[in-house]
Amino acid sequence: MPTPAARLNNLPAYPFAVLGQRIIEMARQGTDVIRLDIGSPDMPPPPAVIDALDANAHRDDVHGYAGYKGTPRFRQAVAGYYRRRFGVELHPDREVLPLLGSKEGIVNLALAYLDHGDIALVPTISYPAYSMGTLMAGAEIYWLPVNAAGGYLPDLESIPADVLRRAKLLWLNYPNNPTGATVDLDVYHRAVDFCAQHDILLASDNPYVDVTFDGYVAPSALQAEGARTCTVEFMSLSKSHNMAGWRLGAAVGNGEALNSLLQVKSNFDSGHFQAVYEAGSVALDDTPRDWIDARNDIYRLRRDRIMTVLPQIGLEAACPKGSLYIWARVTDGQGGANYCARALDGAHVSLAPGNIYGPDGDDYVRISLGMGDARIDEALERLKAWWAETGG
Numbered sequence: 534m535p536t537p538a539a540r541l542n543n544l545p546a547y548p549f550a551v552l553g554q555r556i557i558e559m560a561r562q563g564t565d566v567i568r569l570d571i572g573s574p575d576m577p578p579p580p581a582v583i584d585a586l587d588a589n590a591h592r593d594d595v596h597g598y599a600g601y602k603g604t605p606r607f608r609q610a611v612a613g614y615y616r617r618r619f620g621v622e623l624h625p626d627r628e629v630l631p632l633l634g635s636k637e638g639i640v641n642l643a644l645a646y647l648d649h650g651d652i653a654l655v656p657t658i659s660y661p662a663y664s665m666g667t668l669m670a671g672a673e674i675y676w677l678p679v680n681a682a683g684g685y686l687p688d689l690e691s692i693p694a695d696v697l698r699r700a701k702l703l704w705l706n707y708p709n710n711p712t713g714a715t716v717d718l719d720v721y722h723r724a725v726d727f728c729a730q731h732d733i734l735l736a737s738d739n740p741y742v743d744v745t746f747d748g749y750v751a752p753s754a755l756q757a758e759g760a761r762t763c764t765v766e767f768m769s770l771s772k773s774h775n776m777a778g779w780r781l782g783a784a785v786g787n788g789e790a791l792n793s794l795l796q797v798k799s800n801f802d803s804g805h806f807q808a809v810y811e812a813g814s815v816a817l818d819d820t821p822r823d824w825i826d827a828r829n830d831i832y833r834l835r836r837d838r839i840m841t842v843l844p845q846i847g848l849e850a851a852c853p854k855g856s857l858y859i860w861a862r863v864t865d866g867q868g869g870a871n872y873c874a875r876a877l878d879g880a881h882v883s884l885a886p887g888n889i890y891g892p893d894g895d896d897y898v899r900i901s902l903g904m905g906d907a908r909i910d911e912a913l914e915r916l917k918a919w920w921a922e923t924g925g
């Protein structure tokens with residue numbers, strides 16, 4: 534066999550792929566592991582979405598290639614969603630680009646914008662695809678320090694001038710994975726001004742914008758004045774509509790950036806199955822806000838249940854107003870990776886170690902809310918018993 538490309542030397546395996554393999558091996562040996570590590574919704578999309586997939590899959594005229602830019606109807610549905618939800622007008626053909634899930638677009642945006650010697654600005658705790666995409670493009674990561682005290686907001690003014698000269702992308706994500714941090718529109722106003730001033734593309738990754746609690750309503754970066762000149766936002770149906778496995782999202786915003794992204798992705802993929810675009814259009818056009826609120830209420834109750842137990846299992850966390858996660862600090866000082874390994878062995882509960890989200894995640898674990906209530910309760914009971922016996 535030939536040796537794999539040198540680019541793989543700098544590209545670690547995707548952390549969840551590695552963890553998943555370990556859990557498959559434990560399951561093979563008969564161990565029942567409860568997975569609170571993975572951020573995948575456990576509930577179905579609205580019934581009308583499934584009906585639309587079914588009805589459209591039976592049509593004769595949907596089985597060919599749908600086109601590199603998806604279908605006009607899906608682009609219009611995305612534009613309609615932005616109009617209704619954020620008051621943002623998007624041109625469906627120039628300012629909306631459908632994606633095979635937002636992760637695809639995130640990595641391809643890096644390939645579209647970054648060369649050797651270029652820099653992407655990535656928070657020190659963030660979704661791994663921002664740094665992985667940068668590495669895949671052969672470019673450099675400049676880690677922007679974020680922490681609990683600063684609300685997990687990067688201090689853009691602290692970036693050195695020589696870094697800014699080479700920086701081409703700034704990644705922001707609120708409601709945030711993994712920290713659950715949320716922002717108001719003012720943060721995007723400042724980020725847009727900063728990026729416009731320094732000729733940087735603001736990449737706002739916003740898959741949790743409709744997964745929020747306690748009355749908090751998350752903004753879009755495109756609501757900030759002037760955003761369209763320097764911003765691309767990634768939207769996704771994965772979490773908003775419980776459609777993670779359907780792989781459907783879109784990049785929206787600056788048309789020039791979307792063209793560059795299309796130039797890359799049209800060489801990789803040939804669009805989605807048309808019936809999926811049709812069902813996605815139904816999801817965006819017809820899902821009542823009540824459905825989203827009721828789903829979020831289920832997550833909120835899970836969040837509250839877990840928050841109550843944290844002190845009994847050696848963890849502490851701020852209560853998140855958005856996202857699918859609780860970002861909890863390990864109080865025994867031994868770090869998140871150590872805690873996760875021990876919890877997996879001792880309680881057969883899998884949590885995500887904070888260090889997979891970047892260099893400042895060492896002291897933390899991420900707990901997902903995407904698991905049914907009975908399994909969450911069982912996981913909490915197991916963790917309590919394990920901690921009482923070994924840790925507390």
Ligand SMILES: Cc1ncc(COP(=O)(O)O)c(C=O)c1O
Pocket residue numbers: 572633634635636637660706709710738740768769770771777780781782
């Ligand atoms: C912050 C963030 N961005 C992007 C994604 C990718 O979502 P999608 O399913 O649309 O590819 C995820 C998935 O967990 C995420 O947490």
